[in-house]
Amino acid sequence: MPIEVVLLFAWMLVIAFLAFIACTFEDLESDIGSQSNPNSQVQLAAQVGQINRFFNKAISGEPLSNAMYCVTAGTIAWLLLRQFEPLVPGEEWKAAVLAIPIGVLAATMINMIFSTTSHCGRTAAQKRFEQPIYLDVLYGHLIPIGAHAFMTTFCITCIAYIQSNIGTLSGNPALDHPFALPLLGFIWGITVGAIGSSTGDVHYGAEREFQDRPFGEGKRVVYHGKITRYAECGVRTQKDIAGFCLKFGAPCTGMTFGLIILFENWRSMVGMQLGGFLPALPAFTATGDMAAIFGIVLGLLIVAALMVGNIVFVKWVRKKYGPFVGV
Amino acid sequence: MEPVMMILIVGCVVIGGLLASLGAHLLPVGGAPAAMGTATGIATGTVQIMLGAVMTGLFTAASVATFTDSLLLVSLSGAVGATVMMCVVMFMANIVYAFGCGIVPISGRVDVDPITKEPQAPYRTPQTDGHGVPNVVYVSGAIGGFLAGFAGALMYYALLNYAHFSAGLAAIVALSIFVANAILAAYNIRGTIEGFHDPKFKRLPKALISSFAVSLLCGIVVVLAATILGGAL
Numbered sequence: 001m002p003i004e005v006v007l008l009f010a011w012m013l014v015i016a017f018l019a020f021i022a023c024t025f026e027d028l029e030s031d032i033g034s035q036s037n038p039n040s041q042v043q044l045a046a047q048v049g050q051i052n053r054f055f056n057k058a059i060s061g062e063p064l065s066n067a068m069y070c071v072t073a074g075t076i077a078w079l080l081l082r083q084f085e086p087l088v089p090g091e092e093w094k095a096a097v098l099a100i101p102i103g104v105l106a107a108t109m110i111n112m113i114f115s116t117t118s119h120c121g122r123t124a125a126q127k128r129f130e131q132p133i134y135l136d137v138l139y140g141h142l143i144p145i146g147a148h149a150f151m152t153t154f155c156i157t158c159i160a161y162i163q164s165n166i167g168t169l170s171g172n173p174a175l176d177h178p179f180a181l182p183l184l185g186f187i188w189g190i191t192v193g194a195i196g197s198s199t200g201d202v203h204y205g206a207e208r209e210f211q212d213r214p215f216g217e218g219k220r221v222v223y224h225g226k227i228t229r230y231a232e233c234g235v236r237t238q239k240d241i242a243g244f245c246l247k248f249g250a251p252c253t254g255m256t257f258g259l260i261i262l263f264e265n266w267r268s269m270v271g272m273q274l275g276g277f278l279p280a281l282p283a284f285t286a287t288g289d290m291a292a293i294f295g296i297v298l299g300l301l302i303v304a305a306l307m308v309g310n311i312v313f314v315k316w317v318r319k320k321y322g323p324f325v326g327v
Numbered sequence: 328m329e330p331v332m333m334i335l336i337v338g339c340v341v342i343g344g345l346l347a348s349l350g351a352h353l354l355p356v357g358g359a360p361a362a363m364g365t366a367t368g369i370a371t372g373t374v375q376i377m378l379g380a381v382m383t384g385l386f387t388a389a390s391v392a393t394f395t396d397s398l399l400l401v402s403l404s405g406a407v408g409a410t411v412m413m414c415v416v417m418f419m420a421n422i423v424y425a426f427g428c429g430i431v432p433i434s435g436r437v438d439v440d441p442i443t444k445e446p447q448a449p450y451r452t453p454q455t456d457g458h459g460v461p462n463v464v465y466v467s468g469a470i471g472g473f474l475a476g477f478a479g480a481l482m483y484y485a486l487l488n489y490a491h492f493s494a495g496l497a498a499i500v501a502l503s504i505f506v507a508n509a510i511l512a513a514y515n516i517r518g519t520i521e522g523f524h525d526p527k528f529k530r531l532p533k534a535l536i537s538s539f540a541v542s543l544l545c546g547i548v549v550v551l552a553a554t555i556l557g558g559a560l
Contacts, residue, residue: 037362037370063375178389178494187382191412194379197371199420203427205362205370206458216429218364218451218458248427256419263411264387277394288394292404295391299407303469306414310421310465311443314432317425323449 002279007170008269015159016262019188022155024254026066026192027200029148031208031245032141032238033057033115035065036197038205043122044225046131052229053134055141055238057118063193065114067186069107069149070156074185077103077157081181096161104154111149112142137237144239156192159261160184174281195257203249208241217326263302271295328554332489336553337546339485343501344508344542346478348534351377351512353471354413355464355522360456364428366519367435367457367464369420373513373520374506376416377475381505384409384476385498388483392494398484405480406473413472417460424459432459436521442466456519467522479505490553504545508538 029035034042034055042054059065077099084095116138123133160181167175177184210219211228231240272278275291282288354376357368369376388405395401424430431450434440435457438448442463451457460468479501486497515534520527 037359040359041363061372061375063371063379174393177386178393179386179498180495183495183498184386187386190382191379194371194375195416198369198376198379198416199423201362201370202364202420202423205359206364206424206428206430210363218430218455220452220454221365222454224363224365249423252419252423252427256415259415259419260383260412263415264383264408267407267411268387268390272394281394283394284396289397289400292391292395292397292400295387296400296403296407299404299411303407303410303414306411306418307465307469310414310418310460311462313418313421313425314462314465315443315445317421317431318445318450321425321429321431321450324452326452 004171004279005273008166008172008175008278011162011166011169012262012265012269015162015265016258018155018159018162019192019261020254020258022152022159022188022254023192023195023200023257024250025148025151025155026062026196027250027253028242028246029145029152030062030196030201031204031250032148032242033145034238035059036062037201038209041205041209041225041227045227045229046126046129048225049129050226050229051131052227053137053235053237054227055119055137055145056122057115057145058122059114059118061193062197063190065111066152066156066193066196067189069111069153070160070185070189070192071182072110073100073103073107073153073157074160074182075103076106077161078181100154100157100161104150104157107153108146108150112146115142115145141238144242152192156188157181157185159188172279172281174283191260192257195260196253199256200245200249200253203245203252204241208244214326216321217324263299267298267302268295271298328550333550333554336485336489336550337543339481339489340504340546340549341539341542343478343482343485344504344538344545345535346474346481347377347505347508348512348538349531350471350473350475350478351509352516352520352528352531352534353467353474353522355417355460355468355471355520356516357519360519361458364424364430364452364458365455367433367459367461367521368519369417369460369468373516374509376413377509378502378506379416380409380412380472381405381475381479381502383412385479385483385501388480389494389498392484392487396488398481401484402477402480405483406477409472409476409479410469413468414465417465417468421460430458432461432464433457434461434463434521434524436525437463441524457521463524464521467524471522486549490549492553500549504542507541507545511537511541
């Protein structure tokens with residue numbers, strides 16, 4: 001197999017690995033800051049008389065806020081790359097090593113500013129329910145939020161950089177993705193947020209927020225707002241939650257995004273390989289069409305496998321857990 | 328620009344908009360209650376999960392559009408990409424529900440699963456509207472993802488090859504039209520929906536009418552932009 005093709009597959013695996021890290025940290029960042037859907041309970045807690053020491057940041061839905069950070073980081077990195085790359089001809093990677101972290105740092109600072117205003121604004125609005133703004137909660141959570149957000153945005157920006165240059169990096173510049181770095185950052189920012197919101201938050205919202213309620217059942221409407229306020233030792237803050245969700249919810253979320261990126265890139269590239277498109281690249285010919293057809297068929301096979309997997313899994317869970325026996 | 332091409336662009340945008348609206352109604356959206364295991368479906372908003380799925384599809388569709396000029400193949404690539412995304416998300420959500428929270432995937436709207444005929448009511452927690460992603464909801468979500476991905480990629484292809492926008496601009500315009508339709512659908516859904524077996528699905532015709540109006544307007548604006556600005560895009 002030609003070295004260009006091997007390199008393409010190698011870069012695909014690097015991207016999938018970065019995606020795993022990105023989404024794991026994205027879920028933890030949303031847990032530490034209590035962003036997204038489970039925050040409705042933190043918001044409700046003070047209103048039902050449950051004064052708490054939770055961080056309350058709901059900047060927006062996770063997909064949109066992550067897209068904003070990734071586009072900010074991507075745009076700054078892209079501008080810096082345009083400036084730095086002519087300075088190091090032949091060794092463009094040196095420009096990326098400097099440009100990407102600077103862009104991500106700027107996005108992280110924006111995240112921390114939004115976190116501060118969001119937490120203070122939301123908690124101040126709960127004055128009538130006698131919910132105080134604990135300054136140690138505010139200061140203590142900003143650095144963990146920033147650190148996790150940095151990791152997420154950094155990995156996504158790296159993915160966008162690799163994908164927009166994947167052809168150049170593996171020796172076939174025609175294979176570079178047609179979208180620019182900031183647009184790829186936008187795409188994966190939205191996707192990483194959508195996955196972090198839909199998969200990871202379940203572990204935080206359905207389990208950790210209601211840990212003193214019965215395990216193994218959906219959380220009833222009467223429990224809403226009555227969140228668990230005491231930790232294994234002392235009063236609970238979000239720092240305890242990150243440690244808990246890291247054990248199961250966050251890696252599962254990371255795996256979801258990692259699998260999606262892996263399946264998507266894998267089926268495209270295997271399709272190209274099977275269709276005879278690599279490494280000759282005869283675009284807009286019957287070979288190109290065949291590459292697309294193989295990619296689609298492989299995708300449909302993956303979908304069918306997942307559907308059967310879900311049917312088997314649901315059947316197994318129903319048999320193992322049995323009907324509802326509580327009151 | 329030739330009148331045939333204008334009609335083709337508007338037609339693709341309108342079909343894309345209508346499919347986006349239909350896809351949004353098929354996606355199982357549980358919103359905030361789903362994150363607490365109080366409602367069935369995916370624990371996020373309609374627009375958010377739709378955008379995530381369509382973006383993933385669009386990424387692959389844009390790659391495919393660089394080496395094939397077939398409308399059907401590009402659109403199907405986007406559709407399959409969005410379906411893969413939805414299927415992985417729903418499957419992993421079920422794993423987190425089952426192993427992280429001990430919750431069985433159960434529909435809240437029907438007593439018997441229309442596809443597998445498994446009874447639902449005995450497994451449901453009282454005072455909840457179902458929890459997790461049961462099989463009928465999973466199938467509905469996969470179909471919704473397929474239609475939504477097809478719509479996004481179809482609009483992208485039309486803007487790229489018929490209106491001659493650049494790849495980046497075509498993606499942004501396709502997504503903007505898509506978001507408008509998804510938000511309209513979200514207003515119609517009002518909170519949570521499980522899929523084609525949900526009583527709320529009967530509200531679909533009204534959403535399709537509004538989607539048609541919005542997409543037609545968007546299509547005309549795209550034609551105007553492509554005609555007035557010509558190759559400058």
